[in-house]
Amino acid sequence: MFECEVKNWEGDSVGQKTFELRVAKEETASHIVHRALVRQMTNSRQGTASTKTRSEVRGGGRKPWRQKGTGRARAGSIRSPLWRGGGVIFGPKPRDYNLKMNRKERRLALRTAFASRLDDLIVVEEFSQQFSRPKTKDLVGAIASWGAAADSKTLLILSERSENVYLSARNAKNVKLLIADQLNVYDLLHADKVVVTVSALEKIQEVYSD
Template structure:
């Protein structure tokens, strides 16, 4: 059971909330989170890097000089990897870097990563209605500072549902990332200095990831 205070739009404490998520055992927690992080970063690789071998490089069909009698080293093609403009030895080719991790393990890693950041969690009330009818980046930056997430720190804002007004207000804040509660990932949870959640986002996380 994890407990945290709840702040309002002005940054004042208005209550407390708690959430209960099953996490990995202490002796295996670091391992399962590390596996999930490596999987996410590896699966984000495109794997499209490609080089040409000597058989794929254009040209080099004619033997540059006769085999014997010139005093130079024998050569059969100007596209040898030893030559300028030649092919590449053991260069990268398109490949699939995909790593598999069971769904239960992925969710266990997410819950463990989130609970491990309990000291950096900031829980706030729903604030979409507090923003003016027009998107205001300045108002959201000021609110984050009142909550304890200063502009110099990397902040992760987790909402149960992202409204257009909040999205437009947040998209131009340099160190802020906005994600919905049902699309958590280990990298963002570990990368952020501060994690800001709404009370409804906590309920959504418990609904989606509890198990």
């Protein structure tokens, strides 16, 4: 059971919010979160880097000079890896970097990563109604009043997408907005402060409970 203070739009405390998430045991928590983070980082790699071997480089079919009698080293092709413009030895080729991780493990890692940010977690009331139109300055000011410094990286979690809030957050340099059912380990750990609305916190419990 975790307990957090709830703040309103002006940054004043208006109550407490408790939530419950099943997390990994202390001795295995860092290991499973690390595995999930490595999986996410490697799975985001395109794996399209490619170099040409000596057989794939254009040209080099003719022997550049005769085998003996020139005083120079033996050479069979101008596309040898030893030559400028030649092939590449053991260079990268297209490959799949994807790592597998069980769904239950991924969810456990996500819950554990979220719970580990309890000291940096800021729970706020719904504020989408404050935006009749996009206003980045108002959002940045509100985040500062909630306790997140302007130069710190802030992860803003909402229960559902609000177009005006999304457009306001899009221009903020250090603010990233996510919907509660689209969380990932990297963003949770990368942020200095995590701001979550009450309804988003309830949705996180609902979506990631098992």
